[in-house]
Amino acid sequence: MDAQRVDMFIMTKAKYFEGHQIPVIRDRLLAMDDSHFLQIQTLNLKDPTTILIVSLVAGSFAVDRFMVGDTGLGIAKLLTCGGLGIWAIVDWFIIMGRAREVNAEQFFNSVALRPT
Amino acid sequence: MKSNIRIYWILAILSVAGYAWIGFHLLSNGVAETPLTVCLVKNATCIPCPSCGITRSLLLLISGNIQGAMLMNPLGCVVAFAMLIIPVWILSDVVTRKDTLARSFLWTENKIKTRKAIYIPLVALALLNWGWNILKEL
Numbered sequence: 001m002d003a004q005r006v007d008m009f010i011m012t013k014a015k016y017f018e019g020h021q022i023p024v025i026r027d028r029l030l031a032m033d034d035s036h037f038l039q040i041q042t043l044n045l046k047d048p049t050t051i052l053i054v055s056l057v058a059g060s061f062a063v064d065r066f067m068v069g070d071t072g073l074g075i076a077k078l079l080t081c082g083g084l085g086i087w088a089i090v091d092w093f094i095i096m097g098r099a100r101e102v103n104a105e106q107f108f109n110s111v112a113l114r115p116t
Numbered sequence: 117m118k119s120n121i122r123i124y125w126i127l128a129i130l131s132v133a134g135y136a137w138i139g140f141h142l143l144s145n146g147v148a149e150t151p152l153t154v155c156l157v158k159n160a161t162c163i164p165c166p167s168c169g170i171t172r173s174l175l176l177l178i179s180g181n182i183q184g185a186m187l188m189n190p191l192g193c194v195v196a197f198a199m200l201i202i203p204v205w206i207l208s209d210v211v212t213r214k215d216t217l218a219r220s221f222l223w224t225e226n227k228i229k230t231r232k233a234i235y236i237p238l239v240a241l242a243l244l245n246w247g248w249n250i251l252k253e254l
Contacts (some may be wrong), residue, residue: 060155
């Protein structure tokens with residue numbers, strides 16, 4: 001893929017991924033065919049800031065965990081009143097990282113399905 | 117593999133914390149004037165959360181009052197079932213060096229996430245139960 005396009009993607013989507021994943025993502029995109037750019041561009045990535053706000057407001061109801069796709073842990077968190085309130089507070093600090101991790105998983109799964 | 121180990125650790129910690137919490141309540145029974153509430157929602161808004169009453173439901177179950185436990189919060193029976201099954205399942209997986217619990221966990225998670233016929237009734241039940249909790253003023 002065209003380097004300029006890839007850099008534009010990286011600039012606009014950098015906040016959705018961990019910093020250390022960016023070089024790998026860039027390499028993958030560079031090796032990819034141009035025709036898949038639209039599919040990658042329209043991936044349903046979770047905004048870590050939105051998830052953090054949800055976690056702050058409705059963390060005890062585990063809405064943040066359900067949003068990032070951790071349904072099993074979400075049910076556990078919901079049944080334990082947000083892990084007796086402790087898990088809810090811990091999640092304020094780790095949920096953004098988890099959202100970025102889930103985004104990266106989604107990106108790499110989507111890339112793996114396409115021939116380069 | 118890494119995420120599988122994570123699932124085991126989280127479930128083990130939750131089970132231990134659950135037993136410790138119930139043990140604490142059994143030991144301190146009658147000592148405290150008012151029961152200890154750590155629920156953020158209830159403390160902040162005075163409205164019970166969907167899982168308020170589970171501790172009381174479990175304590176009723178332990179004392180043999182199944183009907184009282186169901187009336188307090190039906191989710192208590194679900195939690196009791198999970199607390200009985202999960203530690204045994206973790207131990208059997210560790211001993212036999214298999215990952216049946218993690219695979220079942222991920223399979224169930226995937227079914228709940230992707231099947232509308234499963235997650236819509238579950239959400240509806242959880243909301244109904246929450247409404248009942250608020251009406252009961254737990």
